[in-house]
Amino acid sequence: MTADLSLRRLNAADPEFARHLDHLLSWESVSDDAVNQRVLEIIANVRSRGDAALVEYSQRFDQVEATSMADLILPRERLELALQRITPEQRQALETAAARVRSYHEKQRQDSWSYTEADGTVLGQKVTPLDRAGLYVPGGKAAYPSSVLMNAIPAKVAGVPEVVMVVPTPRGELNEIVLAAAAIAGVDRVFCIGGAQAVAALAYGTESVPPVDKIVGPGNIYVATAKRHVFGKVGIDMIAGPSEILVVCDGQTDPDWIAMDLFSQAEHDEDAQAILVSPDAAFLDRVAASIAKLLPTLEREAIARTSLQGRGALIQVADMAQAIEVANRIAPEHLELSVENPEQYLPQIRHAGAIFMGRYTAEALGDYCAGPNHVLPTSGTARFSSPLGVYDFQKRSSIIHCSAEGASALGKVASVLARGESLTAHARSAEYRIK
């Protein structure tokens, strides 16, 4: 079995390297017409029929026995009960992780500011939290309590008064650790609904589900498509592609560690991408051997194998400078710098969702409990976007308060520019304020 894995090897010295790398990275998520049609129908139905539509869809798609919306609402006490049902070790781990995530995110909170100019004019920026945020949590087997912490805590740190969580409960199955995480993260309300119908309910509201201002959290293609369609009515976080890791190693880390770090990404799903870059060809061979040795010992071997076979790669580079170039080209979601003195490379790194520095910083530590968010830009979008953060749950309003003097001086400038644009009511409105 293991002999079957032929992990792709690339060499940056190859004249065709750029093309091969582009091919390796290529990923376009497409919602086909059938999915789009289905989702638009669901959104329209939830908008017109509200709770009744939610109950029907939950019966049909999640095989739940709910007969009314009341059956799909989890009271806060149910979350507290979950805290009793998980093991003390799990509770402790969740609480430690939550405390660390909270403490890191508190540093992201932005404050309002203003300044006064010589003529008394005040300019500023007022920062306020959203009124209400919606958190989509996948149900069933891919239920991730860590995602509940990572999505809900930044909203709470931002000061969002009400965080509403939706989670499908296929055949009525509740995941106790997910509910416990919701309790710890301070989620205010939970509805047992999922799919495009849950996104529609959060965006437009129903009799029971309050409309939110922003929807965050991962989901399948229906959820992602629905988020894209309601974008504009509400804010959304990113539309995530498959998860990826790029490990840059100088050849001095235990190859078993590196293999396991690659697996920790590859085990997510068949489309996940795990890539190792090193200037040390012999080290790449040693990691390949570790992969061959350890892969059969994984519980999610089949998934990891498919992922590595289809989208994984070992890339040889001339030196660390070239390794960093490759990292910037990829703009990875997760960048592990498993090297001596990683600080020296930091100034050259321009694009990465999160940077895991040194041999001890396995990505998995960041996934769960180091503190920074694990919701990160995928598929090269780290070129222009950021980890989920407190800033996603705050918004800004500009403040302008002109003194009589200030308005007179600015009025003259505005008048010239407005007339240059033929917007003469603008000009006259400004001119009224000229002394």
Added chain:
Amino acid sequence: MTADLSLRRLNAADPEFARHLDHLLSWESVSDDAVNQRVLEIIANVRSRGDAALVEYSQRFDQVEATSMADLILPRERLELALQRITPEQRQALETAAARVRSYHEKQRQDSWSYTEADGTVLGQKVTPLDRAGLYVPGGKAAYPSSVLMNAIPAKVAGVPEVVMVVPTPRGELNEIVLAAAAIAGVDRVFCIGGAQAVAALAYGTESVPPVDKIVGPGNIYVATAKRHVFGKVGIDMIAGPSEILVVCDGQTDPDWIAMDLFSQAEHDEDAQAILVSPDAAFLDRVAASIAKLLPTLEREAIARTSLQGRGALIQVADMAQAIEVANRIAPEHLELSVENPEQYLPQIRHAGAIFMGRYTAEALGDYCAGPNHVLPTSGTARFSSPLGVYDFQKRSSIIHCSAEGASALGKVASVLARGESLTAHARSAEYRIK
């Protein structure tokens, strides 16, 4: 003629007020199937045929005589020439505005930060500018030099090395003030292309147009639809709806001033929305009289009339507290607080793109030169989004650097949580780091 204008009057005491207000505000921008199909075709064509497609579309849609891409590239010297061609008064006004916009936006720049924990673990956030930003500028009669300043300056303040501007030039017409604004704002490259094809070129690149990381700037329905489609490949700013102003007045401002402030919004386009709220019914009458008197004196009378007739309103409220409630319900793009001591109301205002405080602060001053950005969230999206700013051109990378001690402690927590999610490769990767 003027007698024709029957400006809508609402009263918050009316039991049907909420419904009337919802109706007044309702706005859904829909790209119909025909537009979507056309745009998808144009994007596909630009991706496959590059410059050749751009030249053809520019010939067809903009009636330009270009025979090759070289004819559609404006050298930096052409921008400098524009600076000579505008009037010294215009140049001075642009420079004053640019300096003020720059100085306000410099306060928005965010810096990297990090902190070290007791066990030596370092956590932080690295802030970097985008590599390249694209700025769409509408051409022809709706060419706004102020938009060039408002979009390009934040990018430059963020540290974006290359700002690429696209502007259609119908029948070869260049707008000198727009080019002068580009020179002053520090735009690096200009291409005379527009429409969905320009958006496609910026997103995917062609032989001549370099691909950018984010596209900002206003445009027609084709441009907006194209931006929606390339979102994900690149970042985009918001998809703007019609511009709006909400003026809250205590009844003590000159009604002519208020009428002109409402006109300055209404003259933008037929769908623009101008609303006045006051607890003083007699004042609403006086403003209605000023509107009737001044409307016929406007150069853009027809547009302002249609806008006011279709989407304008005068709203009577019981008191200032209710006025602020209405403002929060509307979450207006522009909120003018034309009242005594506007500061007293600021803490209660939760949603607004920009707040213009006091009787002297006409919106027009902020549109051109006060300093804050004039690209603001419309159609109630101020509930969850912010003015365009330096933060739109910077992104963040999380930094995690675990000490051996730190990794050991975090490894134990991560292991418990990963096993709770059945992600055992994650768990084992973390466990390798436990001492």
